[in-house]
Amino acid sequence: MAHHKSAQKRIIQTAKRAERNRYYRTRIKNITKAVESAVDASDKAAATDALKIANKQIHSMVSKGFIKKTTAARKVSRLHKMVNAIEA
Template structure:
């Protein structure tokens, strides 16, 4: 256990940041899973709606500084490609 005041504070800060990061990581997984499920069901309307939500949520995480802009662009691009593939099939 920490003996210094600053070390105790650092432990508390780490716990808070860990919880916040876990929440955001889970959020990204869930919103992408919704798009994947809609694409698997070949439901264009549901996939488009899920993609719009995912796009907004992922870019909001960029503004919070949780993920980089290029990472968000890559994730959104891959999801968009999947949604567009429904029409082709």
């Protein structure tokens, strides 16, 4: 265990950040899976609704500083491509 007060604080901060990061990583995976499952079912309406939610959630993570803007744009773009491929 840490002997200095600053080291103890650092351990607490790291644990908090790890928990927060785990939550957001899981959230991104679940959002993406929702869109993918709607696309696999060829349900355009459900896929579009899931995509709207995904777009909003992913970009809110950018504003919180969890992911970079370009990463969010890439993820959303890939989801858009999948949803648009339903029509083809």
